Amino acid sequence: MNRCRWMLTSLLFISAWLAASAGALAAGPKPWQMNFQEAATPVMEDIISFHNLLLVIEILIVLFVLGLMLVIIIKFNSKANPVPSKTTHNTLLEVVWTVVPIAILMVIAVPSMKLLFFMDKAKNPEMTLKITGHQWFWTYQYPDNGDFEFDSNIVDEEDLPKGGKRLLEVDERVVLPVNTEIRLLMTSDDVIHNWAVPSFGVKMDTVPGRTNESWIKVTKTGTFYGQCSELCGVNHGFMPIRVDVVTKAEFAKWAAAAKVKYAGIQTPPKTAASATAKAIKVAQAAARMPGAHVLKR
Amino acid sequence: MSDTAHAGTDGGHDHSPTGWRRWAYSTNHKDIGTLYLAIAVIAAVVGGAMSAMIRLELTQPGIQFIEDFQFYNMLVTAHGFVMVFFVVMPALIGGFGNWFVPLMIGTPDMAFPRMNNVSFWLLAAALVLLVASTFIAGGVGTGWTVYPPLSNADFHPGMAVDFGILSLHLAGASSILGAINLITTILNMRAPGMTLHRMPLFVWAMLITAFLLLMAIPVLAGALTMLLTDRNFGTAFFSPEGGGDPIFWQHLFWFFGHPEVYIMVIPAFGVISHIISTFSKKPIFGYLGMAYAMSAIGFVGFIVWAHHMYTVGFNVETRSYFVIATMVIAVPTGVKIFSWLATMWGGSIDFKTPMLYAMGFIFLFVAGGVTGITLANAGVDQAFHDTYFVVAHFHYVLSVATVFAIYGGIYYWLGKMSGRQYSEVQGRWQFWITFIGVNVLFFPQHFLGMAGMPRRIPDYPDAYAGWNMVSSIGGLITMLGAFMFLWILYRTLTAGAPAEDNPWGEGATTLEWTVPSPAPFHTHEVLPDTSDLQAAE
Numbered sequence: 001m002n003r004c005r006w007m008l009t010s011l012l013f014i015s016a017w018l019a020a021s022a023g024a025l026a027a028g029p030k031p032w033q034m035n036f037q038e039a040a041t042p043v044m045e046d047i048i049s050f051h052n053l054l055l056v057i058e059i060l061i062v063l064f065v066l067g068l069m070l071v072i073i074i075k076f077n078s079k080a081n082p083v084p085s086k087t088t089h090n091t092l093l094e095v096v097w098t099v100v101p102i103a104i105l106m107v108i109a110v111p112s113m114k115l116l117f118f119m120d121k122a123k124n125p126e127m128t129l130k131i132t133g134h135q136w137f138w139t140y141q142y143p144d145n146g147d148f149e150f151d152s153n154i155v156d157e158e159d160l161p162k163g164g165k166r167l168l169e170v171d172e173r174v175v176l177p178v179n180t181e182i183r184l185l186m187t188s189d190d191v192i193h194n195w196a197v198p199s200f201g202v203k204m205d206t207v208p209g210r211t212n213e214s215w216i217k218v219t220k221t222g223t224f225y226g227q228c229s230e231l232c233g234v235n236h237g238f239m240p241i242r243v244d245v246v247t248k249a250e251f252a253k254w255a256a257a258a259k260v261k262y263a264g265i266q267t268p269p270k271t272a273a274s275a276t277a278k279a280i281k282v283a284q285a286a287a288r289m290p291g292a293h294v295l296k297r
Numbered sequence: 298m299s300d301t302a303h304a305g306t307d308g309g310h311d312h313s314p315t316g317w318r319r320w321a322y323s324t325n326h327k328d329i330g331t332l333y334l335a336i337a338v339i340a341a342v343v344g345g346a347m348s349a350m351i352r353l354e355l356t357q358p359g360i361q362f363i364e365d366f367q368f369y370n371m372l373v374t375a376h377g378f379v380m381v382f383f384v385v386m387p388a389l390i391g392g393f394g395n396w397f398v399p400l401m402i403g404t405p406d407m408a409f410p411r412m413n414n415v416s417f418w419l420l421a422a423a424l425v426l427l428v429a430s431t432f433i434a435g436g437v438g439t440g441w442t443v444y445p446p447l448s449n450a451d452f453h454p455g456m457a458v459d460f461g462i463l464s465l466h467l468a469g470a471s472s473i474l475g476a477i478n479l480i481t482t483i484l485n486m487r488a489p490g491m492t493l494h495r496m497p498l499f500v501w502a503m504l505i506t507a508f509l510l511l512m513a514i515p516v517l518a519g520a521l522t523m524l525l526t527d528r529n530f531g532t533a534f535f536s537p538e539g540g541g542d543p544i545f546w547q548h549l550f551w552f553f554g555h556p557e558v559y560i561m562v563i564p565a566f567g568v569i570s571h572i573i574s575t576f577s578k579k580p581i582f583g584y585l586g587m588a589y590a591m592s593a594i595g596f597v598g599f600i601v602w603a604h605h606m607y608t609v610g611f612n613v614e615t616r617s618y619f620v621i622a623t624m625v626i627a628v629p630t631g632v633k634i635f636s637w638l639a640t641m642w643g644g645s646i647d648f649k650t651p652m653l654y655a656m657g658f659i660f661l662f663v664a665g666g667v668t669g670i671t672l673a674n675a676g677v678d679q680a681f682h683d684t685y686f687v688v689a690h691f692h693y694v695l696s697v698a699t700v701f702a703i704y705g706g707i708y709y710w711l712g713k714m715s716g717r718q719y720s721e722v723q724g725r726w727q728f729w730i731t732f733i734g735v736n737v738l739f740f741p742q743h744f745l746g747m748a749g750m751p752r753r754i755p756d757y758p759d760a761y762a763g764w765n766m767v768s769s770i771g772g773l774i775t776m777l778g779a780f781m782f783l784w785i786l787y788r789t790l791t792a793g794a795p796a797e798d799n800p801w802g803e804g805a806t807t808l809e810w811t812v813p814s815p816a817p818f819h820t821h822e823v824l825p826d827t828s829d830l831q832a833a834e
Contacts, residue, residue, distance in 0.1 A: 028758070028760065029748040029749055029750070029758060029760035029761060030748070030760055031759075031760050031762065031763055032763040032764065033744065033747075033748040033760065034744040034747065034748070035744075035747055035748070036680065036747050036748070036749075037748060037749055043679075044680070046676075047676060047677050047679065047680050050674070050676060050677055051671065051677050051680070054670065054671050054674070054677065055671075057667075057670075058667035058668070058670060058671065061663065061667055062663055062664055062667060065634065065638070065659070065660070065663045066660065068638050068642075069638070069641075069656060069659065069660065072638065072641045072642060072644075072646070073646075073648075073656075076577070076641060076642065076643060076644050076645065076646050077645075077646050077647075077648065078578075078645045078646055078647050081643070081644070081645050081646075082645055083645060084577060084578040084579050084643060084644045084645040084804075085579065085643035085644070086579065086580070087579075087582070087639075087643055088579070088580050088581070088582050088583070088584065089582070089583065090639070093635075093639065094583055094586055094632075094636075097631060097632060097635040098628060098631070098632060101627055101628050101631040102628055105624045105625075105627060105628070108624065108670070108674070109620070109621060109624065112620060112674040112675075112676055112677075113617055113620070115674075115676035115677070116613060116616060116617055116620065116674075116675050116676045117613055117617075119676060119679065120613040121613075135452075165758055165759070165760075166358070166758060166759055167756060167757065167758045168758050190446065190451075190452070191444075191446045191447040191452055192444055192446070192447065192543060194608060194682075194683060196683075196749075196751070198680065198748075198749035201679060201680060202679070203608050203679050203680070203682055203683070204608055204610065205608050205609045205610060207543055207544060207609065207610065208446060208536075208537050208543065209536075209537020209538075209542060209543070210537070210542075210544070210610060212609075212610035213610075225758075226749075227749075227751050227754070227758075228751070229608075229682065229683040229684070229751045229752075230444075230608075230683060231370065231373075231439065231440045231444075231447065231752075231753045232447060233370075233438070233447055233452060234366045234367050234370070234438070235366060236366075236370070236753060236754060237366070237751075237753075237754030237755055237756055237757070238756075
């Protein structure tokens, strides 16, 4: 309860600040960015606040060591200190520099575990989104909203709409409702991919033969981007993720239309990006060794 | 290297082969050490050229010159393999280990001189196979982790991955033989009076590293063999269609892969301990703590492997165990860092080039180490996994810190190995250029990772352009430093001033400084009595 209130307050602040600066959130990386992308889920907010704690501790450690080294350089160079001491032991000191790091680690471990168990699985999911990775595009399935599915491919550079983000825009976007606890189920039908959206704090491998689970509850409407985060072959860098988060009413409308639009449609897998990639696939297929077992794809 | 006999040698063993036979058939620990160092330098040029191509491609958004993305993936993969297996390990273990373990413990040679020769030539053959793999069927484009299914016959149908597997098999066999040799030598052939607790820390480091190799490499060999039969003989260890599991590979790979990072860095710890003690003119602070901290790091290194796999879909309890176990490593690491600082404290320090590299090592290892604590926490790792933050982290602790130990070690021991001393002015310039270069190269990658840029992509969204440009400029500066190093090496070997037996003075107390420079072909033929060595109280 406390955590909820605390989160709500921080949310209020953030949303007030956002409202002042812009309307809906258009996430994604910014030029010369040095920090996380803006958080849009409780999980990502917790990641950022825990990382702030880590960052402070780590900067202090580095500055401490750097400070000691500066003192050593100034006081114990051969000019300033021609006769070296012969001290090689100090039990108290050795105990201190063993125990203090343990204490620091314990300070880190408690919030770390809290975050880990909080982010693990959805408690009361209201809907499910099923994500399947392919070389090199994503398939999204909405089992609770009419069980339609569609493929999402990268938009090539020459087809980019004005203002579109290169390497991040897709032809068919994922649309999801705001403030809804959504279970994500992920798998792959070829190699291992990884579905990641930085603003959501989600990053999960899609592994053939396994179904992995994660969850999101997006608290802001807007557009969010991600990229495949596990090396998956030639076009690994060219299978982006775009999620449009809309109000629940808008989502209901979209889902109804999508059910009709995508009903029974199985888009044939498209090879994205370059012609070189295609050439390689052909060359590889030609070089395929007899006797090697072949997946059905 | 001259064959001049030194005191106590009656020339009885001095009719050594000459010409190419001296090197090809060598059973001499110094010559084999030199061969290892030479292969490391050659491989470093190859691996460095690959990283230069990667950085040039990433200088600006869009495709610069690598239009074949399989080629890009091959570069990323081969850069990793070359640097890990053919630069860092040969330089630190094969090179410095062969040269200085016998010299430091006061024995004439390694326990198994012929096996030593086999170790080296297996490694050379492995390098040939790896380089060959880059020219076959588009090369190995799987990353150095070789995760199936991407690495199986469906997605890498050509022979490239098979060449890569055989290359790693040979490199692994080479490492196992080398490890057996080191363990036997260190445990059985120490000079009279040199108990385990009086052994120099570099020898401790090599002993621990050898045990890590002996236990980790066979696991990799098993995994590679399974992958080989999956690819060629229809088994399905790693494919779900036949009841296998791709995650099984990841467990085996990282059970080897995590100890592997300590295999690379523990020898570096040993080198740094010697340099710091020498130039501070003080014995090492907390000797026993240092030795057992390395042992503890080696042991814990075997039970933390799954922190490389936080996003594969483990249950939360598994992840929480690996978080805690991983963070434990920070404690012995802290002991080492603070003991080095305490060794310098109260010292009378000469800031010669090796010492600059040792201090650079400490700073970089701490900076890379604290980001390791960040990544150890599975919660925040969900934001960082597979981003440039990870690239920055492991390049700080491996590429930069470990390579600093190699640079520092070469400057430290070059006089002993070649009989010629480098120019101090040039060495210092080379240090500062490299130090600035690597920081400009890798520090901005933390920012890229936080902003979400994934690893191993040949092109990136335009927003990441700024820091990538900075990083590439850092890459050019680092390369300038590397070229300068090669030039210094060349100048020293051809025209350096003659080195004294002990150029570093009172601080250099280990046995290698008691033999002439360059160290003669055979040393310690009369075993030195080390019972007056300062015991570790």
